[in-house]
Amino acid sequence: MNTTTIIPIGIIHTPFKELDNMPIQPAGARDVIGEIEVFEEFAEGLQDLDGFSHIHLLYHFHKNSGYKLKVTPFMDTVERGLFATRAPRRPNMIGLSVVRLESVRDNILRVRGIDVLDGTPLIDIKPYVAKFDAVPADSFGWLDENADKAETLKSDFRFVSK
Amino acid sequence: MNTTTIIPIGIIHTPFKELDNMPIQPAGARDVIGEIEVFEEFAEGLQDLDGFSHIHLLYHFHKNSGYKLKVTPFMDTVERGLFATRAPRRPNMIGLSVVRLESVRDNILRVRGIDVLDGTPLIDIKPYVAKFDAVPADSFGWLDENADKAETLKSDFRFVSK
Numbered sequence: 001m002n003t004t005t006i007i008p009i010g011i012i013h014t015p016f017k018e019l020d021n022m023p024i025q026p027a028g029a030r031d032v033i034g035e036i037e038v039f040e041e042f043a044e045g046l047q048d049l050d051g052f053s054h055i056h057l058l059y060h061f062h063k064n065s066g067y068k069l070k071v072t073p074f075m076d077t078v079e080r081g082l083f084a085t086r087a088p089r090r091p092n093m094i095g096l097s098v099v100r101l102e103s104v105r106d107n108i109l110r111v112r113g114i115d116v117l118d119g120t121p122l123i124d125i126k127p128y129v130a131k132f133d134a135v136p137a138d139s140f141g142w143l144d145e146n147a148d149k150a151e152t153l154k155s156d157f158r159f160v161s162k
Numbered sequence: 163m164n165t166t167t168i169i170p171i172g173i174i175h176t177p178f179k180e181l182d183n184m185p186i187q188p189a190g191a192r193d194v195i196g197e198i199e200v201f202e203e204f205a206e207g208l209q210d211l212d213g214f215s216h217i218h219l220l221y222h223f224h225k226n227s228g229y230k231l232k233v234t235p236f237m238d239t240v241e242r243g244l245f246a247t248r249a250p251r252r253p254n255m256i257g258l259s260v261v262r263l264e265s266v267r268d269n270i271l272r273v274r275g276i277d278v279l280d281g282t283p284l285i286d287i288k289p290y291v292a293k294f295d296a297v298p299a300d301s302f303g304w305l306d307e308n309a310d311k312a313e314t315l316k317s318d319f320r321f322v323s324k
Contacts, residue, residue, distance in 0.1 A: 002283055004222055006166045006254050038245075042253060045231035047243030051303025058220075058256060060166055069207035081209030083200075083287040086294075091204060092168050092285050094220060096258070098297050121164055123254050125245040129305050132248075134296045135260050141213025143291050 006094075008121035010038035010107075012059060016117050019063055022155040023115045033102070034114035036122060043107035046125075050104040054128035055111070060121040061093035074155060075146040084141055095120075098128055168256075170283035172200040172269075174221060178279050181225055184317040185277045195264070196276035198284060205269035208287075212266040216290035217273070222283040223255035236317060237308040246303055257282075260290055 014034040016022045023029035036057070038046060049055065067089040070079040082090060099111040109125075176196040178184045185191035198219070200208060211217065229251040232241040244252060261273040271287075 002170060002222070002224060004168045004224075004255065006168055006256075008164060009253050042231065042245075045244035046246070047232065048246035048303055049243055051301060051306070052246065052299075053301040054297050054299040056258065058254070058258070060164070062164060062166075069204065070209065081211055082207035083204075084208070084210035084214065084289055086288055086291075090286060091171050092220070093166065094168075094256070094286055096218060096220070096288060098295055100297070124252060124256055126248055126258060127246055127303065127305065128297065128299050129248075129302055130299050131302075131305075131310070133260055134299065135216050135262070135290065137214075137216040137290050137292050137296065139213060139215040140291055140293075141210055141289065143289065143293075144213070148293070 006060065006123055008060065008123065009042045010036055010122035012036055012057070012114070012116050012118070012120040012122055014114050014116055014118045019117060020155055020157050022117065029115040030113045032112070032114050034099070034111050034116065036109040036111060036125070038107045038109070038122065040107055046104055046107065046109070049101070049125070049127065052101055052127045054098055055101050056126040056128055057097050057099060057116070057122065058124040058126070059095045059116060060123055061088040061095050062121055063117060064089045064093050067091060075149045076142055080142055094123065168222065168285055170222065170285065171204045172198055172284035174198055174219070174276070174278050174280070174282040174284055176276050176278055176280045181279060182318050184279065191277040192275050194274070194276055196261070196273050196278065198271040198273060198287070200269045200271070200284065202269055208266055208269065208271070211263070211287070211289065214263055214289045216260055217263050218288040218290055219259050219261060219278070219284065220286040220288070221257045221278060222285055223250040223257050224283055225279060226251045226255050229253060237311045238304055242304055256285065
């Protein structure tokens with residue numbers, strides 16, 4: 001079994017200081033501004049990023065541990081398979097959000113529409129490219145009826161480690 | 163510095179046996195079929211996934227090591243900041259692709275439009291939800307003029323470890 005070690009390349013700063021009562025997706029945090037602090041040693045890699053309107057953030061759900069393969073998502077009332085959800089407690093605790101990139105200044109990115117806990121370790125930044133990432137998806141399983149809830153629902157403590 | 167360990171939750175099977183001459187994005191592999199073998203111990207987490215037309219795959223670029231913060235991407239002729247590219251050699255070697263989910267049978271997912279090397283360790287599956295993931299992106303930096311090349315360009319050995 002090949003394991004690999006993930007290192008933080010920066011820290012995500014947001015207004016969300018606690019895991020409860022947070023937006024559960026960027027759709028519920030459209031106007032929330034955050035700052036991505038990329039560690040100086042990686043800052044050179046940010047060149048050319050300012051031409052992109054949106055970026056993917058990969059980050060470590062560092063406040064979570066353990067997982068179950070069936071979970072009741074924030075947006076639903078029945079159990080779903082974990083991989084059919086975006087729940088944070090997963091075999092690998094990696095989160096993925098698409099945010100709007102407002103500006104890049106040295107090693108600081110200002111972003112809009114961020115649903116991440118303050119202090120979250122950043123793992124990677126990848127440019128959002130419509131040609132690769134905006135696919136003609138047309139069915140969304142249990143979220144067909146529930147995705148709109150992401151605009152108003154907030155998190156609670158159900159995915160927080162005891 | 164909080165590091166974290168990533169474990170494989172499955173193996174990605176594709177027609178691509180070598181790192182050179184591969185499609186460089188799903189856009190260049192639209193009709194390529196792959197099979198995602200999720201290890202039995204995680205199979206229960208696949209329930210409800212079959213309702214989604216597209217999924218995100220997170221995987222480990224296991225044939226790559228080391229990285230530079232400035233790279234010349236397959237689709238360009240000049241150096242770009244690493245985080246403004248999807249190049250595989252990164253501080254954390256995690257790849258992200260959106261693929262079409264054709265079917266789920268037990269622990270095997272059949273997917274379409276996959277640009278991943280055969281034998282690649284799978285790290286996570288997340289449902290693709292248009293509301294969260296299909297953003298109104300309108301600028302793509304150096305890729306504005308180059309993204310179309312992903313449909314025809316193939317990889318070479320530039321990102322392979324020596």
